[in-house]
Amino acid sequence: MSFDRNTLMRAAEEARQNAYAPYSGFAVGAALLSEDGRIFGGCNVENASYSLTCCAERGAVMQAVASGATRFCAVAIVGAPIGEDTDAPCYPCGACLQVLSEFCDPETPVCLTGGDVTLHDLMPNAFNLGR
Ligand code: THU
Secondary structure, eight states: OOOOHHHHHHHHHHHHTTOBOTTTOEEEEEEEEETTSOEEEEEOBOOSSGGGOBOHHHHHHHHHHHTTOOOEEEEEEEEEETTSOOOSOOOOOHHHHHHHHHHBOTTOEEEETTEEEEHHHHOSSOOOOOO
16 A cells, blocks of 8 residues: 655654653654545653653544544654654554554554654564454
């Protein structure tokens, strides 16, 4: 499935502008391309009770599912300290990989600064209920 990588990366960059990260100072943006062609963005949202922080990727997934999109054909993620450019790849955390695995195929491209990988590259064996 071909897609416009630049558009998806730009959507992740735009979402990153809204990151609420006063505690870590690290701003992340994610964008999901749904199978029906819509793009959903998410940013990290931190909390004074640190463990309640929500990652950008999971924010994007929640927004998409609430809008009726449950299959994604591409993911883009950008992250860097606030005010810095996203020059280095920002890999999704394990929790986000597990959540993305629910709604993506293993071959789904994950676009990162500097190059793309697949979901399988990052999480070859997501948890499943074996049925
Ligand atoms: N963060 C994300 O948004 N996505 C990830 O996959 C890993 C980390 C956020 C959480 C926190 O606000 C900041 O990055 C530093 O950990």
